[in-house]
Amino acid sequence: MRADPPREAADHARGGGAGRGERAPFLAFVQDEASEAAIRGGLAAFGGGLAVRRGGIATAIKALEREATPRVLLVDIAGIDDPMEQLEALAGICTPDLRMLVLGDNTEIGFYRQLTRDLGVAEYVHKPLTRDSAERLFGPFLKGGEAETEAARRGGxxxxxxxxxxxxxxxxxxxxxxxxxxxxxxxxxxxxxxxxxxxxxxxxxxxxxxxxxxxxxxxxxxxxxxxxxxxxxxxxxxxxxxxxxxxxxxxxxxxxxxxxxxxxxxxxxxxxxxxxxxxxxxxxxxxxxxxxxxxxxxxxxxxxxxxxxxxxxxxxxxxxxxxxxxxxxxxxxxxxxxxxxxxxxxxxxxxxxxxxxxxxxxxxxxxxxxxxxxxxxxxxxxxxxxxxxxxxxxxxxxxxxxxxxxx
Structure with a gap:
């Protein structure tokens, strides 16, 4: 578990851990080209710091085990039989101030409520994702405001x-x-x-x-x-x-x-x-x-x-x-x-x-x-x-x- 201090300092400089200041403002993991284009187009007006990678929630888990938790994270759970277990695993490796957004293919209102009301997901959107819906539903979390205030009331x-x-x-x-x-x-x-x-x-x-x-x-x-x-x-x-x-x-x-x-x-x-x-x-x-x-x-x-x-x-x-x-x-x-x-x-x-x-x-x-x-x-x-x-x-x-x- 413990590394020698010089190695710890090197890891710290590369970006491992919760105490770093270079956290990404917004990081998305999506599985299809259309969703990626909608996110990039719809959120382009919110400035730099927008990172979109190809892959689903399993890719996100593997990446965030090594990288800093972003301030806002969007994950694609389309096609996953049991997304709750994967979301639990992802939650366990992220810091408490994360705002999590979820993109999927389930259109049932009960599923939306389970994610947003029972499990604490900030927003859930089903596919197909458009530029307008990306800007309208995901944009406020890049601005901060109420989403940031709500996050401040939570904690470890x-x-x-x-x-x-x-x-x-x-x-x-x-x-x-x-x-x-x-x-x-x-x-x-x-x-x-x-x-x-x-x-x-x-x-x-x-x-x-x-x-x-x-x-x-x-x-x-x-x-x-x-x-x-x-x-x-x-x-x-x-x-x-x-x-x-x-x-x-x-x-x-x-x-x-x-x-x-x-x-x-x-x-x-x-x-x-x-x-x-x-x-x-x-x-x-x-x-x-x-x-x-x-x-x-x-x-x-x-x-x-x-x-x-x-x-x-x-x-x-x-x-x-x-x-x-x-x-x-x-x-x-x-x-x-x-x-x-x-x-x-x-x-x-x-x-x-x-x-x-x-x-x-x-x-x-x-x-x-x-x-x-x-x-x-x-x-x-x-x-x-x-x-x-x-x-x-x-x-x-x-x-x-x-x-x-x-x-």
Whole structure:
């Protein structure tokens, strides 16, 4: 999953990933010459950036696995027996801010409604396509306006990962969860580390975070479309890291507006945003909990972990839509037995990660993520909860996959 930093930089420059600015304004995949001519003629007045390629949705899937998601995508599903499955696959590799247009040969109104109302497709048009219909129905999406405003209301899911106390493995969980999501969901994932001083996400990947995160969090006006180009570090093809390494004597003052603005930007560009969150959270960090679909509370097998986990659940219970407790390092020599932990918590942890005394320290010191079979199996319930992905299977509606679901 991880490439050496020089190779990552080269891939980034060529255009791999969700954080690039050179996204095509409009990209179409059509199967016949007549449709291509109608699109080129009908949309010629909307300026440059119009790209039309020959091929159907299978061609689109293969291409967008390697290329940046365009702002507007048109795909041709004519002649496909089960287009829904193909649309699901396409949605899984695109960023949430995509506006998808579909061209096909099904003339039934029920099919149109299923695509546009139930599955989140912006517009469906049946063949034959004319220049007039291409301009009238597809043109508004090149202008922006209402279509862009609607897209801004949608976005990827935010997952907050926080520890009951320091040293329980919060960053380890966040790093490996982000890697697993990027791997099995095939979606675009952002890992945001809000531990501005002493954060270790960069160390675990063997990279130095780019500057800019602190400024963006303190001054909301600095969070713009170029922020990702300056601050996001590419980790593999579908994972970006946004972190900082502020001096220990620095006093970062993130604002609620800064955190909310950054999350809004990330949610439009990524299917999943995993946040390594300091605990207890300050007022600005609580904006993450308010935006989260899921909160992971990481604890260790000790009395302090139980006490703080109970307190943290009360503190953050009203923010995240769903909370899962992660018991890390189960079986640690000298740690509490499982039955005592269950008695103390009054509930069973949804996720249990065994003690891995050799693997995790070695991986952290080498700057290589520790994701292996044991960790993958332990994190599977979280992956299932976040992305409806388990054991290599992808489920969920196109709306949930393409636009990341509701927060």
């Amino acid at each position: 899911q935010v997952v907050a990962v926080c520890g009951a106390r320091g040293g329980v493995g919060t960053t380890t969980v966040a790093v490996n969860l982000a890697l697993q999501l990027a791997d099995v969901s095939r979606g675009h994932v952002a890992l945001l580390d809000l531990n501005l001083r002493g954060g270790t996400t960069g160390l675990m990947f063997g990279v130095r975070p780019a500057p800019g995160l602190r400024v963006a969090l303190e001054d909301p006006e600095r969070v713009d479309g170029l922020f990702l180009e300056r601050c996001a570090m590419p980790i593999g093809e579908r994972l970006k890291l946004i972190a900082a390494e502020e001096p220990m004597d620095a006093v970062p003052l993130p604002t609620i507006e800064g955190v909310a603005g950054l999350l809004g930007l990330l949610r439009q560009r990524f299917n999943h945003v995993v946040v390594d969150l300091p605990m207890p959270p300050g007022p600005a960090e609580r904006a993450v909990l308010a935006a989260s679909r899921l909160m992971l509370l990481v604890m260790g097998p000790d009395l302090a972990g139980i006490r703080n986990a109970i307190a943290a659940r009360k503190l953050a219970g009203g923010g995240a839509a769903r909370m899962m407790t992660v018991l890390n390092r189960e079986g640690l020599p000298g740690g509490l037995k499982r039955k005592h932990i269950l008695e103390g918590l009054g509930a069973t942890p949804e996720v249990t990660i065994p003690d891995l005394p050799k693997l995790l320290p070695r991986a952290a010191n080498l700057g290589k993520p520790a994701l292996n079979t044991v960790l993958r199996r332990a994190l599977a319930p979280v992956t299932e909860e976040i992305a409806a992905v388990h054991a290599g299977k992808v489920r969920g509606s196109l709306m949930a996959r393409l636009f990341g679901g509701s927060a």
